[in-house]
Amino acid sequence: SLQHSSWSNVFEQRKDLDEICQNLVQDMDAYGVCVVDNFLGEEKGKAVLGEVLGMYNTKGVFKDGQLVSRKGSGDLKTIRGDRITWINGTEKYCNNIKQLISQVDAVVVRANKMAMASSGKLGMYNIDSRTKAMVACYPGLGSHYVKHVDNPNRDGRCITAIYYLNLNWNVKKSGGLLRIFPEGWLGDKVADIEPVFDRLLFFWSDRRNPHEVQPAFDTRYAITLWYFDAIERKEARQRYETGRHS
Ligand SMILES: O=C(O)CCC(=O)Nc1cc2ccccc2cn1
Ligand SMILES: [Mn+2]
Numbered sequence: 001s002l003q004h005s006s007w008s009n010v011f012e013q014r015k016d017l018d019e020i021c022q023n024l025v026q027d028m029d030a031y032g033v034c035v036v037d038n039f040l041g042e043e044k045g046k047a048v049l050g051e052v053l054g055m056y057n058t059k060g061v062f063k064d065g066q067l068v069s070r071k072g073s074g075d076l077k078t079i080r081g082d083r084i085t086w087i088n089g090t091e092k093y094c095n096n097i098k099q100l101i102s103q104v105d106a107v108v109v110r111a112n113k114m115a116m117a118s119s120g121k122l123g124m125y126n127i128d129s130r131t132k133a134m135v136a137c138y139p140g141l142g143s144h145y146v147k148h149v150d151n152p153n154r155d156g157r158c159i160t161a162i163y164y165l166n167l168n169w170n171v172k173k174s175g176g177l178l179r180i181f182p183e184g185w186l187g188d189k190v191a192d193i194e195p196v197f198d199r200l201l202f203f204w205s206d207r208r209n210p211h212e213v214q215p216a217f218d219t220r221y222a223i224t225l226w227y228f229d230a231i232e233r234k235e236a237r238q239r240y241e242t243g244r245h246s
Helices: 002-008 017-030 042-056 095-117 230-241
Strands: 033-036 067-071 076-080 083-087 127-130 133-138 143-148 157-164 178-180 191-193 199-204 211-216 220-229
Touching: 017 033, 017 095, 017 199, 033 191, 042 083, 042 095, 042 133, 042 220, 067 143, 095 127, 095 133, 095 157, 095 220, 127 230, 133 143, 220 230
Parallel strands: none
Antiparallel strands: 033 199, 067 076, 083 133, 127 220, 133 220, 143 211, 157 199, 157 220, 178 191, 178 211
16 A cells, blocks of 8 residues: 555665664674664654554553652652553554564564674574564653663563654753663763654663663653564573473
8 A cells, every 4th residue: 555655665765774784783793782863754753653642642551650759858759650551563543653663673683684694793693573562651750760671581582672752852851861881881881862753772681781761851752672582582481381480
């Protein structure tokens, strides 16, 4: 359909797939973190944002974030963290999110293959599946996410991919900075990622990349996908089945 054909040339318009994949392979080798800006372009990015806003304004779709408390002037102030919903993209009114997901899939799968051929670190994995997409919103008011590791105990997830949707986001005014503390970066350097519109971020999901979201003072939207390594995932399932898990 027309809709489909306009999506299929996303890469011709923006940057070709190869360029993005080479950049990903190189950055994962060098830094363990990779930022791709203008991933979909303004029109497609806004279409995805529109669907996320539609979902967010539909009662009951997003679950309340976990409670976090912040000691202000000594008093405990409960702030809800991120509000999330999980989708596979086939839901109603999610066609553009579905297309975003398949574009990210295309990049990850191709980069994984390229890295196998060039023996990049990404080539050490065999990426054959992923989680559903987690659509998250920080409702502002200082909501944040404490420093954590996505996959601390080999659950199978090797790469985190986060697509940000925040038009004209200004961290000085709105906060919401993602700060990654990459293991092994010298001089305790950090990677500060602003959650700006149409930005796609990749990083190793394991202990190499502890990260936090600093308090956000405007609503902050992101869509996250986690990609599985086939072997690590199988081993995690086996541990789970034999009950050897905490
Ligand atoms: O929005 C960002 O910049 C990243 C936020 C972030 O790290 N989110 C997040 C959300 C999670 C939700 C459930 C389980 C693990 C999770 C790990 N990370
Ligand atoms: Mn995380």
